[in-house]
Amino acid sequence: MKKIVTILILSLLFASCKSTSNAVSKKESQAEKRTLVKNLIETATSNIGVRYKAGGTTKNGFDCSGLVYITFESENIKLPRSSYEQAKVGKIIVLNDAKKGDLIFFKTNKSKQINHVGLITEVNSDEIKFVHSSTSKGVMISSTKEPYYRDSFFQVNRIIE
Numbered sequence: 001m002k003k004i005v006t007i008l009i010l011s012l013l014f015a016s017c018k019s020t021s022n023a024v025s026k027k028e029s030q031a032e033k034r035t036l037v038k039n040l041i042e043t044a045t046s047n048i049g050v051r052y053k054a055g056g057t058t059k060n061g062f063d064c065s066g067l068v069y070i071t072f073e074s075e076n077i078k079l080p081r082s083s084y085e086q087a088k089v090g091k092i093i094v095l096n097d098a099k100k101g102d103l104i105f106f107k108t109n110k111s112k113q114i115n116h117v118g119l120i121t122e123v124n125s126d127e128i129k130f131v132h133s134s135t136s137k138g139v140m141i142s143s144t145k146e147p148y149y150r151d152s153f154f155q156v157n158r159i160i161e
Contacts, residue, residue, distance in 0.1 A: 033160055036075055037101030040160075044071040044119045044131045044139075051138040062133040064117050068103060071119060077159065083117035090157040095144075098123055098156045104130050104144075106152040114154055118142070 044067060053061020057070050065083040072079045079086050087105045098104070098120055106116040118132030121141060128144040144150055 036160055037099075039075055040071055040101055040119060041121050041131070043074045044068075045121065045141070047133075047139040048131070048141065049139060050133070052133050052135050056133075062139055064133045067131070067133045067139060068117050068119055072159070079159070084114050086117055087114045087155065087157060090159040091161070093156045093158045095128070095153070095156055098128055099158070101158075101160050103157045103159060104128065105154045105157065106149060107154045108148070108152045116152070120156070 047059065047062060047067060050059055051061045052063065053066075054063050055066065056062045057066040062070075065081060065086055068083075068086060069079055069081055079089055083105060086103060090103070093099075093102060100120055100123060102120045104118045104120055105114045106118075107114055108116045116132065118130030120128055120130045122129040126145070129141050130144075131139065131141050133139045134142070142149055144153060
């Protein structure tokens with residue numbers, strides 16, 4: 001009987017410890033997410049000035065989806081290689097709910113499908129800034145206030161939940 005009581009007490013202690021540690025791990029998880037997003041933005045922006053290169057995934061040149069692909073790969077997150085396929089990953093978010101670390105997609109030059117992607121670096125009340133690789137200037141930060149991107153915006157996806 002004494003052995004059964006001891007086992008029950010130990011079981012209750014372990015069960016209560018487990019629930020406490022879950023709450024802590026949720027907080028750590030939020031901190032880890034913030035660190036992950038910070039790392040992604042730092043990796044992508046460290047390439048500002050690198051030239052555009054179709055199919056490029058190195059410091060010798062990036063295309064837009066190549067920049068996003070290697071940025072997420074640096075944190076062991078596997079994404080498809082093309083912007084069109086990357087747009088199918090994660091959760092679509094309304095523009096007003098966009099956050100740092102989300103991906104922003106465009107249909108540029110009257111394209112019928114998504115053909116451009118960037119990583120959101122900053123969100124203000126009326127503007128989103130994102131790092132991407134443009135064909136004309138290579139890796140740079142642009143804004144949804146710019147008419148070209150405002151008019152070709154298509155969707156935002158959240159990869160880091």
